[in-house]
Each structure stands twice: as C-alpha cells, then as structure tokens.
Amino acid sequence: MRATGKIILSTANFDSDAAILIDGVAMPVRVRRSARARAYRLTIEALGDLPHAIYAGVRPNPLAEQVDACAEHYASQGCDGIVALGGGSAIDVAKVARITVSHGGKALDYDWSVGGIEKITAKQPFIVTVPTTAGTGSEVGRSSVVTDPETKTKRAIFS
Numbered sequence: 001m002r003a004t005g006k007i008i009l010s011t012a013n014f015d016s017d018a019a020i021l022i023d024g025v026a027m028p029v030r031v032r033r034s035a036r037a038r039a040y041r042l043t044i045e046a047l048g049d050l051p052h053a054i055y056a057g058v059r060p061n062p063l064a065e066q067v068d069a070c071a072e073h074y075a076s077q078g079c080d081g082i083v084a085l086g087g088g089s090a091i092d093v094a095k096v097a098r099i100t101v102s103h104g105g106k107a108l109d110y111d112w113s114v115g116g117i118e119k120i121t122a123k124q125p126f127i128v129t130v131p132t133t134a135g136t137g138s139e140v141g142r143s144s145v146v147t148d149p150e151t152k153t154k155r156a157i158f159s
Contacts, residue, residue, distance in 0.1 A: 039085060039130050039131075039132045040085060040132075043083060043085050043130055047083070052079075052083070053073060053074070053077035053079055055069070055070045055073045055074070055093075057069055057070065057073075058070075058086065058089050058090045058093050059089065060089050061089065061147050061154070062089045062092060062093050062146050062147065063146065063147050063148075063149045064106065064107040064108045064146045064147065064148055064149065064155070065107075065149060066093055066146075067093050067096045067097050067100065067107035067146055068100065068106050068107055070093050070094070070097040071097040071100040071101045071107075074097060074101050074125075075101055079125075080125060080126070081125055081126035081127065081128075082094045082097070082098055082125055082126065082127040082128070083127075083128045083130065084127060084128070084129045084130065084139075085130045085132065086130075086131075086132050086133070087131065087132060087133035087138075088133070088135075088138040088145075091129050091131065091138040091139055091144075092138055092144035092145055092146060093144075093146070094127060094129070095127065095138070095144045095157075095159050096110065096144045096146060096157050096159070098124045098125045098127055098159070099120055099124060099157070099159055101125060102122050102123065102124045102125060103119060103120060103121075103122060105119075107146055107157065108146075108148060108155060110157045110158075111148075111155040111156070111157060112143075112155070112156045112157060112158055113155065113156070116157060116158070117158045120158075120159065124159065142158045142159055143156050143157065143158050143159075144156070144157045144158075144159065145157075
C-alpha cells in the first residue's frame, strides 16, 4: 500500500489552507489532546459554521481503547472526515481510528506484527492533521503507535 495525500506547509494562510483541505467534508470529527495551543483556536475559526464533533479522550502514549472510543464517537456522530489537532498522540489516534471506521474491528486488529497491514484494503475517511508539536513526524508518516493495555507494549499500526 502506498501512502497518498497532500502536505501543505503554511503558517501565513492557515484559514485558506484549512478551507481547501476540508472542502467536501460535511461532518468532521476533531481529535485533540488539549485546547491550549494557538492552532486549536485557528482550527475552530477555520471550521467556521461547519458542524463537527469533538473527541478529546487522547492521552500521552495512547491506549488502543482510546482509538476504539474515537472510532465509536466518529460513527455515532455521523462524521465523514477527521481533523487531528495536536502532537503525535492525537494524530496517531486519529490515523488508526480512520482505519477502524472504514474496516471494522478494533485498533489492535491492525497491529503490524500480526499482519494488520494486509487487512487494510478499502478507502479510508478524509483526514487533515494539524501538528502542534515538533519531533514525532506523525503527521506525515504511515505508522502510528498505540499501547496494548493488557501487555503494556507499544504496537505499530500502518495506514
């Protein structure tokens, strides 16, 4: 599977870039960790009157159950896209949740070490990532890391 997408690096035109990125999405879910970042305010302003749901159950080193809860929230709210706002944890939760909402099952079903990547065949929901930290590269990479709460080990999931 090849990663596809559009990467826009911009600080000057956040509003217009966000409007372009969310074009065609009627009901995104915003996945975030905290509301302290300036990017949070700018994202809210860019969404304007667009109805959206919020999933704020992300913690550092996210557990697989947080991903599953995000996917359930996405489905229950009738969302059709994702805006991931935050650092690596929020972006990883969003990337894995988009797999489970389009393929079913739970986050750990797609663990790379058990052949999860071969299960990903269908188109995934639209996603925009708004990184508020530097260093993880989660916004441009195919891999996400979630923690298995039973074994307390980190699992890699590729999207």
